[in-house]
Amino acid sequence: MYGTVLLVVVGFSVPLLRGRAAPAPEDGAQPPARFRTALRHPAYRAALAASFANGWAVFGVRVSLVPLFVVEALRLPDAWGGIALAVFAAGNAATLVVAGPLADRRGRRPPLLVGLLVAGVATAALGLLVQPVLFLLVSLVAGMGSGLVNPPMNAAVADVIGSRARGGTVLAGFQMAGDLGAITGPLLAGLLAETAGYPAAFAVTGLVLLAAFAWWLRAPETLPAAPVRAPAAPPCTP
Secondary structure, eight states: OHHHHHHHHHHHHHHHHTTOOOOOOOTTOOOOOOHHHHHTSHHHHHHHHHHHHHIIIIIIIHHHHHHHHHHHTSOOOTHHHHHHHHHHHHHHHHHHHHHHHHHHHHOSHHHHHHHHHHHHHHHHHHTTOOOHHHHHHHHHHHHHHHHTTHHHHHHHHHHHHOSSSOOHHHHHHHHHHHHHHHHHHHHHHHHHHHHTOHHHHHHHHHHHHHHHHHHHHTSOOOSOOOOOOOOOOOOOOO
């Protein structure tokens, strides 16, 4: 069904995109940003680490290990695996809608640091839980933490690229870091689950998120400073 939906999307997209000319560059537009240049920026390196950790935990281990853990370790019916994923998604959605405005007002680092810390600790604790209700509660907390990560992380990358530059390989490298985490995370965490047990697999996943948290501790804020407005001139008197 997943492959069929992709084919349907392609079928709709090809006619819409056929013959479309690239938009003319705007006045003052900069050339595409270069990956090597962005890699010198500590905030971009921290964003790569967070993207890798987010891909590992959210798009990789959560989808691959949580349903198996629910059935094999907690001895619950198969439907509970879907319930656990739905609870995580609900927590993610709850904070996702506020993370963007918060990052625009308070800066990129505060929600990123809180989200990575909460998601890392909650994910590491998942493998130690044996009570179904407590497992769902911690899954909800982990989802809330991950929801705080994505908007400010994407905004930080946009800040590094600049408002008038095109993303180019800088944006592609950021997205590839997440893909790399989503691919390697289930493989390594699955190997740990087989050899050392589920607690070790979830603990390592939590440590990956906490490593990204430590990286962001050393990264600077990227939110552009608001321009200082000159005080209004006093009214003229005759």
